[in-house]
Amino acid sequence: MNDTFDIRNMESHIEVHKFRGGAIVGATLLALMFQAFVPVYFAKAAMIDLPLLITIYFGLSRRNPSTGLLLGMIIGLLQDSLSGPTVPLGLYGIAKTVIGYLASSIGARLDTEHPAARFALTIIFFGLHQGIVLLTRRILLAQSSVWFTMHLAAAAVVNAIVAVFLFALLDHFRKS
């Protein structure tokens, strides 16, 4: 909590947002449910990484690096658990921890309320997330993966578009 006030003092023009009770937990669980359930009916929906978008949004809004990275870790580990035994626990965990940390650090320094900023940041964070997952696979798990595909580029754009609308929706759960 003290960190939150420190940020307020340092960056008086940046607002730290708080959310209604259960909003973070509810959004996280819904995102994970979506990720595991909806692609059964709409295969293309697998392209959207809702847990990542939730990590980014709450990181940018809460603007507390410790909270951001811990939320990222929890979301990532839950996603690992639901991704089947071929995905070791920690693969998404590490990536989302770092993204949670970076999002909340950037959120404390920049105004990230504008849709264009959110669009651009989501593309950057998506790329970073893929990079970390890929590095983890290559270095720690000795698995080969390709660095870039058109599918990944399309996924980055799709996620950014979804993020703009999703973030606007989640803004309604902020405490005014």
Place this chain on the structure above:
Amino acid sequence: MPGIPSRHKSIFLLAGVVLLQVLLLALQIKRDSEGRLIRVWTVGAFSPFERAGNHGIGHLRETWRHYFALQNTSRENEQLRRENDELKMQVNQLQSKANEADRLALLLNFHKSHENVPMLGARVIATSAGTASATIMLDRGSKDHIKKNMGVITPEGVVGKIVEVYDNTSEVLLLTDKDSGVGAMLGNSRVQSPVGGAGEPLLVMKYVANDDVVNVGERVVTSGMDKIFPRDLPIGTITDIKPGNPFKSIRIRPSANLERLEEVIVLLTLTPLQMNQETEGAKPSASVATKPGPEAAKPETAKPQTVKSETAKSETAKSPASGPAAKPASAPLAPAPVPASSNAASAVKPE
């Protein structure tokens, strides 16, 4: 944390949390069972919602299909459409009955040749929560006698195998996953080689020598050598062939629509499926062991050995399918009792 400036606390926390997860990763690589408890809890917590969601979507679809979708059309259009729909429905029903009859005939054949193989229908209730793996979650688990390494199929072809079993749910590693593998052979030439996933919609057949004749559009079927799937179940169709060194690079489109699975069939056996030799009318397809040519003549050649060593690399993660499949065909194989297009799965309907 005394002595650490507060602005650095989060960096230390980040380093600590990442390090912890790296250690967790390392532990899992060392020991397979590590982290299973977390998975069991998470899957246990999420699967009731996934079941409920599946049930709810089913109802929603029905409601939409039978009420809302028709509500906004004008009365006249509605009447005409209804007549049209009825006629279409009749045609579809007849078509589907004809197809079903064909399918059942094939299934009957399959069942006759595998009377001892118990099968169980299951519904897909979730998929992998990330793109790093290709898995699906079934609504059947150890309570329904499902065990690890059991084969999973659909009427169209091979789907994958069970990799994790929980009380009421189980996880299937799809053929398209990088760690997946199945003993396969070409439909025409009967050249054997394992087929595996590449983390994309197409499958890969890696160990076919450049001098083997392979054609685009050729069917790829199970060889039965993996001791999981019976012979001659369809795996897919060859879509692309490129020469390579020393093996061709062959890409296969899976027969089963692995991106839109809703119901599957689990082969409830871990014993190798025995081939029935007395199937009437089954054409005696040349097995590798009896086939003249380099495959049969040189069972100990470098090719199968290469395959063996390649698959051995990921022994722990991969299916037993990739192991035996890679072995040279030493045992004489009976003629295929199952027609190549056998739609085995619909013999058992998901409850």
